[in-house]
Amino acid sequence: MAFEIPRVDPLPFRVAVIGGGGTGAALAWDLALRGFRVVIFERGEFLSGTTGRHHGQLHSGARYASGDPEIARECMAETLALRRLVPDAIEYNGGLFVALDGEEAAYGGRFAEACAEAGIPAREVSPARARELEPGLSSRVERAFLVPDGTFDAWRVPAAFLAGARELGAELRPWTGVVGFDATDGRVTAARVRDRARAAAENRIEADCFVIACGAWGGTVGALAGLEVPVTPAAGSMLAVKGRLCDMVISRLRPPGDGDILVPQRGLSIIGSTQRLVESPDALLPTDEEIAFLRQSGAALAPAFADAEIDSAWCAARPLFGSALDEAAGRAASRDFAVLDHETDGMAGIASVVGGKATTLRVMAEKAADLVCRKLGVERSCRTLETAPPSWRDLYRGRAP
Numbered sequence: 396m397a398f399e400i401p402r403v404d405p406l407p408f409r410v411a412v413i414g415g416g417g418t419g420a421a422l423a424w425d426l427a428l429r430g431f432r433v434v435i436f437e438r439g440e441f442l443s444g445t446t447g448r449h450h451g452q453l454h455s456g457a458r459y460a461s462g463d464p465e466i467a468r469e470c471m472a473e474t475l476a477l478r479r480l481v482p483d484a485i486e487y488n489g490g491l492f493v494a495l496d497g498e499e500a501a502y503g504g505r506f507a508e509a510c511a512e513a514g515i516p517a518r519e520v521s522p523a524r525a526r527e528l529e530p531g532l533s534s535r536v537e538r539a540f541l542v543p544d545g546t547f548d549a550w551r552v553p554a555a556f557l558a559g560a561r562e563l564g565a566e567l568r569p570w571t572g573v574v575g576f577d578a579t580d581g582r583v584t585a586a587r588v589r590d591r592a593r594a595a596a597e598n599r600i601e602a603d604c605f606v607i608a609c610g611a612w613g614g615t616v617g618a619l620a621g622l623e624v625p626v627t628p629a630a631g632s633m634l635a636v637k638g639r640l641c642d643m644v645i646s647r648l649r650p651p652g653d654g655d656i657l658v659p660q661r662g663l664s665i666i667g668s669t670q671r672l673v674e675s676p677d678a679l680l681p682t683d684e685e686i687a688f689l690r691q692s693g694a695a696l697a698p699a700f701a702d703a704e705i706d707s708a709w710c711a712a713r714p715l716f717g718s719a720l721d722e723a724a725g726r727a728a729s730r731d732f733a734v735l736d737h738e739t740d741g742m743a744g745i746a747s748v749v750g751g752k753a754t755t756l757r758v759m760a761e762k763a764a765d766l767v768c769r770k771l772g773v774e775r776s777c778r779t780l781e782t783a784p785p786s787w788r789d790l791y792r793g794r795a796p
């Protein structure tokens with residue numbers, strides 16, 4: 396049976412989304428559902444930026460509950476929403492936070508209180524029960540809490556949104572990078588794009604509103620319009636070994652830091668991550684020190700990680716919200732997001748969405764699309780909470796080579 400998306404009357408406005416990662420994909424879907432004509436530009440393959448390389452943890456928010464209750468609440472709400480909207484891209488396996496020493500065990504009280512305040516169900520279980528649930532877990536576990544974390548497929552969630560947007564008429568333009576903007580009287584009227592799939596042809600694309608959803612590249616793309624988009628790229632490395640050493644997402648019971656989450660993905664176990672600020676989000680590689688550190692960190696949680704065969708190691712750029720952060724500020728930077736109307740910077744017709752997490756891509760898109768509506772004087776509310784997108788498979792089905 397064909398998948399039917401309930402449609403609304405088309406609007407006479409064209410919106411250009413720049414950046415085909417998870418945020419841009421969710422935004423294209425949201426705008427198309429509201430009736431906008433949408434075009435989305437991605438300079439490479441869709442999802443080839445940070446989105447296609449993240450850890451794959453669908454955050455319940457427990458990780459952030461004590462330090463950043465707002466993002467924790469948001470993660471919990473979005474976890475529930477995504478589980479309902481894109482179930483075939485999610486493995487609802489649950490999460491365990493474990494203390495491996497006295498200091499971490501002592502943090503348990505604050506952790507439990509903060510989760511309760513943020514509305515995240517966290518239930519303490521005995522170390523014996525934790526090891527019964529996850530036999531590969533370290534025997535050093537002193538305290539453990541069950542939380543509703545999960546694993547999701549980094550590609551399939553946004554691929555479903557792209558499939559839905561295209562079904563509603565959105566124009567998907569992979570391999571098409573924005574290389575400049577044209578502005579008249581303080582208003583962006585067109586983007587200049589280079590289409591690498593068509594012999595690098597350069598075109599001028601007009602739209603009523605442009606939204607930069609370029610993650611860690613937001614600063615570079617904003618600069619093309621003379622804007623300062625407050626994003627600092629931070630490299631994060633991950634290490635995957637062959638075999639599932641756990642079925643749940645296992646985290647250290649302590650404030651967020653490096654090498655403290657073990658995520659099972661398909662037939663792999665992935666430990667992550669690290670963080671260091673970088674000049675450019677391009678061509679990032681993990682260092683030998685990071686790989687050695689991650690190997691040790693994985694083994695602390697699941698001892699078999701120490702000798703498991705390495706499958707891969709990679710690095711991706713975290714889009715930290717904030718300009719020119721130093722290392723200390725970068726570590727403390729919130730994982731929350733912001734939607735910026737650049738009319739306040741003297742440039743109309745353009746906005747940015749910055750920061751955030753893959754778990755919160757839908758709500759980031761909702762807030763960005765709300766801003767587009769306000770800018771264009773349109774009253775159309777968000778429909779992405781009540782409308783499931785088609786399957787991610789539909790992005791590829793029926794495509795000519």
Ligand SMILES: Cc1cc2nc3c(=O)[nH]c(=O)nc-3n(C[C@H](O)[C@H](O)[C@H](O)COP(=O)(O)OP(=O)(O)OC[C@H]3O[C@@H](n4cnc5c(N)ncnc54)[C@H](O)[C@@H]3O)c2cc1C
Pocket residue numbers: 413414415416417418419436437438439441442443444445446447448449450451452453454571572573574608609610611612616629630631632633667668669710711712713714750751752753754755
């Ligand atoms: C190591 C690491 C692990 C993480 N793990 C998790 C996790 O487990 N769970 C979670 O929820 N979040 C996680 N995150 C965060 C999450 O991955 C990001 O917040 C999210 O993927 C960002 O999506 P985005 O669409 O904003 O950016 P991106 O996915 O980077 O998309 C931006 C796109 O813009 C494109 N672009 C750049 N310049 C141009 C241009 N000139 N023209 C057109 N397109 C352009 C890029 O090619 C890119 O594809 C992790 C991040 C890192 C770094």
